[in-house]
Amino acid sequence: QVQLQESGPGLVKPSQTLSLTCTVSGGSISSGGYFWSWIRQLPGKGLEWIGYIYYSGISYYNPSLKSRVTISVDTSKNQFSLKVTSVTAADTAVYYCARASSSSCFDPWGQGTLVTVSS
Amino acid sequence: QSALTQPPSASGSPGQSVTISCTGTSSDVGGYNYVSWYQQHPGKAPKLMIYDVSKRPSGVPDRFSGSKSGNTASLTVSGLRAEDEADYFCSSYAGSNNFDVFGTGTKVTVL
Numbered sequence: 383q384v385q386l387q388e389s390g391p392g393l394v395k396p397s398q399t400l401s402l403t404c405t406v407s408g409g410s411i412s413s414g415g416y417f418w419s420w421i422r423q424l425p426g427k428g429l430e431w432i433g434y435i436y437y438s439g440i441s442y443y444n445p446s447l448k449s450r451v452t453i454s455v456d457t458s459k460n461q462f463s464l465k466v467t468s469v470t471a472a473d474t475a476v477y478y479c480a481r482a483s484s485s486s487c488f489d490p491w492g493q494g495t496l497v498t499v500s501s
Numbered sequence: 502q503s504a505l506t507q508p509p510s511a512s513g514s515p516g517q518s519v520t521i522s523c524t525g526t527s528s529d530v531g532g533y534n535y536v537s538w539y540q541q542h543p544g545k546a547p548k549l550m551i552y553d554v555s556k557r558p559s560g561v562p563d564r565f566s567g568s569k570s571g572n573t574a575s576l577t578v579s580g581l582r583a584e585d586e587a588d589y590f591c592s593s594y595a596g597s598n599n600f601d602v603f604g605t606g607t608k609v610t611v612l
Contacts, residue, residue: 429603442600486594486601487537487552494546
């Protein structure tokens with residue numbers, strides 16, 4: 383059974399870069415057929431799709447975040463990563479990684495990690 | 502890329518049914534049969550309950566059902582149980598420019 387786990391700093395200063403990694407276990411990112419995704423949940427609010435990447439490295443991003451977001455994949459470590467540059471308090475959220483199917487459903491999800499942007 | 506519209510809250514007594522709507526546009530919900538529904542308990546990650554408008558993943562009770570008409574998708578929970586009290590989010594594929602969009606979320610209360 384595939385499981386995902388986010389890791390990274392819980393506190394980032396304004397204007398700096400937020401970096402998170404998602405480690406996949408119980409299955410190989412390289413097996414194909416799925417997109418590996420990042421989704422965030424702003425405090426007390428709904429979910430926002432950030433972007434996803436295929437094992438080959440092709441990536442797609444939410445147009446509203448595209449200028450600040452990079453998603454990369456390391457198949458040798460069975461991990462994929464998220465970078466968000468020039469963060470502000472508005473980027474404070476719980477960040478989830480998830481596996482996306484070709485029909486755009488997300489399953490499973492990681493447990494989520496809270497990232498706070500504050501000086 | 503606007504969020505899909507859901508009612509903020511819905512409620513029902515144990516054993517009753519509750520239906521949650523998810524309204525989008527012809528560019529997302531109405532344009533593709535790629536609507537999913539997620540259940541989220543407080544402090545937990547979302548869990549997939551319905552995909553491809555009306556399909557249930559293995560392990561999800563058949564009390565949960567999905568449908569779509571035009572630009573609006575719906576999730577119905579029949580035979581409400583206390584453990585169904587949670588937030589529910591819809592999502593839809595939105596084409597090759599916007600890709601995926603989520604709903605605003607609905608809090609379901611079991612009275």
